[in-house]
Amino acid sequence: MMKFVKNYMESIDGVAIYPIFSLLIFFVFFVILFWWVFTAKKDYINKLSQFPLDNNDKTDLTS
Structure with missing residues (x-):
């Protein structure tokens, strides 16, 4: 099964970009998440x- 998948993936042009793109999405997501955590107001976090x-029954978090 793995041999089939490996051979199939090797036949796709430009397949090497997918792991790089996935890593980039992962990295950008966590950079944005860390930025939000460090810049969030303490009152909002509390x-x-x-x-x-x-x-x-209060559901409004903005006030």
């Missing part, structure tokens, strides 16, 4: 951390 424990 609201989000208390949200599962809050018994109120």
Whole structure:
């Protein structure tokens, strides 16, 4: 089965770009995630951390 997949993948032109593209998407996603974590306001993070424990029916996180 692996021999078939390997031979099939080798026959596709430009197949080497897919792992590079996947790594780029992965890297960009986590860079954006880290940027958001470090620039998020502390009040907003505290609201989000208390949200599962809050018994109120309040769903507005912006106020």
